Amino acid sequence: MVSSSATSLSFVLFVAAMDGKEKQSQGVGLFAGVGLISLSILMLQVCLTRLFSVALWHHFAFMVVSIAFLGYGASGTFLMMVPRINNLSLRPTLAWLALAFSMATLAAYWGSNIIPFDPARIIWDRYQWVYLLGYYGVLAIPFFFAGLSLSLVYTRKADAVNRLYACDLVGAGLGCVTIFSMYAFAGAAGAVLAVCLTAAFASLAFSANGWKVNLVRGAWMVVLCTLIITKPEFLTLNISPYKALNIALRYPDARTLETRWHPAARLDVIESKAVRFAPGLSLEFQGSLPEQMGLCLDGGHLNAVTRFNGNMDDIAFTAFLPASLPYALGEPDNVLIMEPMGGLDILTARYHGAKNIVTTHGNPLVLHVMQTVLKDFSGKLYQTHVTPVGEQARSFLLRTSKHFDVIQLPLTDSLGAISSGLYGLSEDYTLTVEAFKAYINALTPEGLLAVTRYLLPPPRYEIRLVALACAALEAMGIEHPERHIGAIRSWGAFTLVVKRNPFESRDIERIKDFCRRLHFDLVHYPNMSRAEANQYNRFPGPLYHDMIQKVLNAADRDTFYKAYMFDVRPVTDNRPFFYHNFRMDKVVPLFRAVGNKWQLFLEGGYLVHLIFLQSLVISLVLITLPLKKTGRPASSWFLAYFGLIGLGFMLVEICLIQRFILFLARPVYAFSVVLFSVLVASGLGSYYSKYRSNRPRCLILVPVLIVAYAFALGRLLMVAMGWPLWLRSGLAFVAILPLGFMLGMFFPMGIRTLSLVFERGIPWAWAVNGCASVVGSVFAVVVALAYGFRSVLCLAALAYSLALVALSQMMRYRPRE
Incomplete structure (x- = not known):
């Protein structure tokens, strides 16, 4: 809460410094109130994004933007329908609206917590759509009050719109940075209370006069402070009963040992008999697994930490895992393991004698807990024979000149989370063609890339893995990728190995011996016969082998991709949705193929269209x-x-966040840095727009800039991927500044022009802008899933081109100045 108060104070000082000539006419309080309202709005959006990720699933977080702008749009419509609000005294009205926003925020958090909406039930429970509407309605209320205050300000003070909109955007930019400091010590409920407190400060900035408002505001701030101190039970986040955390805690004697919040994730350490993690373990293993504790990220990603005291016999079971295949092909010394979570793959490497193990960690919270809370339980796993690196693997590989004998992408999630299909909207830059190229280039000549995933019929993810490897090898100029690829499966896991040099006969014999000994099934090796597949864990036919042969055969590949019911084409950084297999043109055949059942359609890619x-x-x-x-x-x-402009701005903003996820190594950094940069740069553009109101020709550059960003930004960022994080963050701001500056000029120019030709239509314009942003936030996801983010940016360029035409038509009706 100290951080929130400090940001509020610093913003007031910023406004006072820039107030200048208009200080007498407008007053610092009006501008500071607008900035603090926007700061609160952005803080609330980030809060809800994290809450949705934990309480529901990650991909429902994009709904937050829709909800926010839905409230904005409703506020503009309300102001048009009830114009008498414009006759009220401005500053006291704004103070009451800001206070209503503060109160509605807490009420909406509590209300959404008790609404039984659960996306896991949406297929068979028809009432879930009603609950979803309830979610929208309840959570849109605070944004309605906030939007109403901003709409009222822009309507009544259109002459100062450039400065007001600048304060709006700069305040929002500060909000997306401020909120992240709340989670480490306040958690979800504490962050929501911080939003309420900041909104109460906005009310105070708008007006400190009036005994009624002061009485209500003072009592409310006392209530908020009491809640912050006491942390009552009703503010505890309600997590879906179908998420892995709650499923594990329903077992007898299960308990939560520790819960940590971080801007990137919530992490729970649990004891439960449900925690038994050895993906695809061979049925030939006759021993028992060591004790394991659960690590649960965002309530849904369940992994395990295995008790280890240095005795290698205790971890002998790791030799019976499909993921141990690369160690059966040689004796690697240098191993890179990406995101090992609880460290099962580290134990596998240790058991097989790897001397130098490097691990990469995109989430600092997991590494911190493993090195502190679980240090003794795990046998100091991350302090012995392991070099942990606190960034994602791709940026690390660009910085290092080291080559590895084995690079592993381990399976670190629970089967239930993957099989639910709810990762359909989750971007994953570790599983793209460009990523596989980076991994293969970082291998020694005899090195192996190993990827393990759950075996989940009907075949989708397993086939796409092979397609990725094939596309990466072909992009590197390798004519016969099938000679570099091997694949096996157990009853429950699929392992792909890619060798930098072609597999030799001795490698093939070792793969066959490994499968024969552990009763795993061969899926592919160079020149493998169909009769060798499907021997132990049998399907009606060797379907995995047959499909992979079609992918590896250039003559059959395109025909197979077009005919198959799922999209298994290789994904790229432009379209990094590995788990999205939705095909609109195959909905009816797929529905019939699964026995006229809708359960498979739970995947996020289907729901986003609805x-x-x-x-x-x-x-x-x-x-x-x-x-x-x-x-x-x-x-x-x-x-x-x-x-x-509402549609275009949202398309640009979402694309830029996605573009910078890979560059800044962690999604949470990309979100905060990009939003801060876009909003602050747009705020500067808004402030400057007053001097260009009669000469908007410079805006013609905007569509050109957007197209340039679509095709050139990725190449520019790749050059700097190996830079330190602080330098990359600075480059991100500089790269976004020109476009953000230009985008910030559109809204105030439009309001200024509209105030001269149809002033009472300003709330309507606000409603349209907000509603277009609602549609844009979801439309960006729909287009990106099908065509990639480059296409989304091209559509944004088209939207701004058409906006320029509309602006020129508006200016024809403007009185000459």
């Missing part, structure tokens, strides 16, 4: 409602203009 339609319908209702009150305006160009 959510898009839902948001589109709601937005159209909110946009058209004012027609009943005002009738059709003489010109509708302003509606098109504000809709297009």
